[in-house]
Amino acid sequence: MTSSRIIWTSLLFATIAACGNYSNEDLEFMNAVPARQDLVASIKSGPLVTANEAELAKDTHNVVAAFNGALDFLKVADLIRTYQPTSRIPDGRIWGPFPDNNHPGWQWRFVMTKDAVTADKFNYSFDEQQIGGGDTWYTLLDGWFIATGGGVRRGMGDFTLQTDAARMAGFQFELGDDGKSELKSLHIAYSTADYPISVVMNLVLYPNAVTGDFTNTGSLDCTYEALQSGQGGLHFDATDSASGKSLSVDSRWLPTGRGRADATYTDPTNGVSLTWNECWDDSFMSVYDNKPWATPPAPVTTGDATLCPDIPTL
C-alpha cells in the first residue's frame, strides 16, 4: 500500500469514525425555539376563598390563566427542545417528521432555518401533514426569533398560529375549556432581550365552534410585561364581535401581590365610556373600589384611595 493510500484510508477511517451530536449550532437553533416558561404571565396566586377577592384582581387572575392557557401549545416546543435535531441541513435543522399521537393519521415536523439576511435571526415553522401526504404540509405555526445574547433564549420573537387551513384539511382541533370554542388564530410578539420582558398576544376564537359555527369570532388582546423582581402588568381588551361592546383593563401588581386595576367599559351603541378603579392588598382584598356602574344599594365608592399602591407602568 502506498503512503498516499495509507493517508487517505486513514482520513476516511477517521471521518467514518467521527460521529455524534456534539454541536454548538444545534444549541443556537434550540435556543431560538420559544419556551412556554419564558412567555407565561406570572402573578402571585389568589386566595383560596375567592369570595372576598377584589373583583378586578379576580379578573386579572382569570385573564392570566387564560393567557397562560393559550400558550399551552408551546409544550410541543418545549418537547422539541429536549431532542437533538433529526437532520441537519445547510443553515437549518429539522425535527421530525414524527407521528402525531393526538391525531392519528397525521405527522408533524419542525423546521428551523437561519435567516439569510438578518444575522442571528432564526425562522421556523411547525407543520402537520396526513401521513402519506407527499409534499403537502399545513403550517400551523410560523415565526422567527432574533437572539440578542445575555442569557438563555434572550431575544425577540414573533409567531403566529393559524388553524383554518389544517382544519379545512380534516385536522381536528380540541375545544377550549368552555367546551364550546375553538382557536382560530394566535399571534404572539415577545421580547425577552431585557427587563421588562413583554408578551403581546392576540387571540381569536370561534366561540360557537361546537355547533359548527366557524364564522363568528371573538378576540382577546393582552399585553403582559414583567420585571425580574416579580412586578408585572397586564393589559387586556375583550370585545364582543356581535355587539361591539368592549372592556379594556389595565392591571398592575407588585411582587407581594398588592396591586390595582383600571377598567374602561365602552358601549359604541350609546357612546358610553366609564372607568372603574380598584386596588387590593397583598391578600388581594379590596382596599379601594370606585365602580361607576355599581348597582344600588352597592355604593359606587368604597375604601380609601390613598391605600392604592403607586405602580408605574413598565
Next chain:
Amino acid sequence: MRIGLKLASVALLAVTAAAPAARAQGLRRFAIVAGNDSGGGETRPLLYASADARKVYDILTRLGGVRTEDATLLIGASASQLLSAVVAVEMQAAEAKRHGEQTALFFYYSGHAKDGSLRLGETRIPVEGLKARIASSPVDVRIAILDSCKSGAMTRTKGARRAPAFEIQADSPRDAKGMVILTSSTSDEDSQESDTIGGSYFSHHLASGLLGGADKSGDGRVTLFEAYAYAYDRTVADTAESAAGAQHPTFSYDLAGNGDLVLTDVAVRHEGVYLPREAPSGVYFLVDGKGFVAAEINKADGVDRRVALAPGHYRVKRRLPDRLRVGDVDVPRGQMVALAEGRLRDAPFSDDPVKGAGRVDLTSRWSLGAGATYQSVFAAPSGASLFPPTGMLAVDLSLRNFLRRDWVWSLDLAAGSTNGVVASVDAPFRFSEVSLASSLTVEWPHRYVTPYVGGRLAMLIMGRRFDNDLYPAQFFSTLSPGLVGGAAFRIMQNTSLIARGRLHYLLYNIDENRSLGYWELAAMVSYDL
C-alpha cells in the same frame, strides 16, 4: 582443533590470493536479510536475531554494493513472506540478467532452526528446500548465510566435516555452481547469543569483519573468504569457554570460475575509524552511543585497519591484562578519523564501556505508568467553546523491545472532566472525555534519561451535560492521529518519571468539517514490571 583450523586458513588464503577478487562493479547485487526472534512454541525467544539482521542489512546497503531497492529486510516474517521475498528478488534478478547484468544474491537469516527446518515464528521452512530454492535462483552467484542453531546441517549435506568446518567444496555437481553457504555452527551445535555484545557471536564477528576488521589484505575490500575467516576465528575464540561449548561456523564453497568475492568496500566511503599501523595490537571494541558494540576489531601488529562505521560518537576500548585503555571518538560524515593511541587513557575494569552500567536492556518488558495530563484544543475560543481545556488522569501500559529494538508499543487510557460554557447561548455545561489510544515510539535509552518520539492513534469519546438539563446531552467520538514525544528520567532501578507532550489532529464534522488540533502535556510515573 585449533591447529587444524590454522592449516585450513592458510590453505584458504592461498586460494584467495590466487583468485582475482570480484569487484562490485558490473555485478548487480540483491539481498534478502531476515531476522526472527521467535521460533514458535517449542523455543525460547531469541534476543538479538532481529537486531543482527538489521545490522547486516545496514552493512550490505551501506558498504556491500547492494542498492536499497534491491535489498529486502524481513523482521519477524513468516515462511510464506520469506518465500515471497525470494520470488520477488528472483524476478528482479531475472530482469537484470535479461539486460545483460551479472547478478548475485545475498541471503542472510538469523533466527531459530530445529529438526531440519528454519523456524519463523509458528511457521517453518525445510532447510533443504530453501537451499534448493536458492540454488535454483536465476542468479550467477548465491551466498547464503545462516545464523541459527545446528545451521551446519545446510553444509553437512554437502559433505563438509563437523569441525573445523572451514573447507572449500570442490566436488559439487555442476548445477550447484556459484553457491556459497556460511553457517554459524555445525549441525550439532547451538548458535549462541551474547548480552555483552548485543548479538549472536557469529553475526557480530561477521559484521565486524565486514566493517573492515577482516581486511587482512589491507586493500580496503573485505572478501568472502576474509570475512568468513575472521568470523570463524573470533567466534570460536569467544565461545571456547562458554557453558554451551565452542561454536564452529561452517563454510561450503562452489564458485568455480568466479574466484573470491568482495563483500564490502570499506574504503570507498572513506568514513569511520582508522587504526594506524603503529597502533598497538589487540582487540578494539567500538561502542556506539547506545552502548552496543558496533565493531570488535582484532588488530595485529604492523597492520592498519579501516573500520567503516556510520557517523556518530563511539567509545573505544582495548583490554590489557591489568587495565583498560578507553577513549572517545566522533566520526563525522564522510571522514575517516584516525585513532591514535594518545586518544586513549587508562581506566579500571569497572569503567568498561562494554560491560558497564550503560548497557541497555534489550529484553522485551512491560511497564505500567500513571499520571496526570492537561489537554487543550487549538483554535480557541471557538475550539474551546466546543471542547474546553481538560485535566485528565491517565494510565498506560507499554511493551519495549518486542517489535524491534528500542521500539515501544503502548496502550493508554485517560479520563477527565471540566466545566465549560457555550457563550453564544450562555449555556454552562459539564464536559467529560475518555481517550483510549495506542502509540508506537522510538526511544534512545541512556543511563538516566531516555528521550522518545513516535506516533499515536487515539479514540476520543467526549460528551457534555448542560446545567439543569437545559439542552439534551451531546457526545462526539472520533479517531485522532498524532505525534508524541517526551523523556523518561530514571529515578530508581525500575521507576521513571516521564514528561510527555502530544500534538494531535482532531477532525470535527458535526456542524461542519473542521480540522482542529489539540496539545497535551503530561507528567507520569512509570514502573517496569
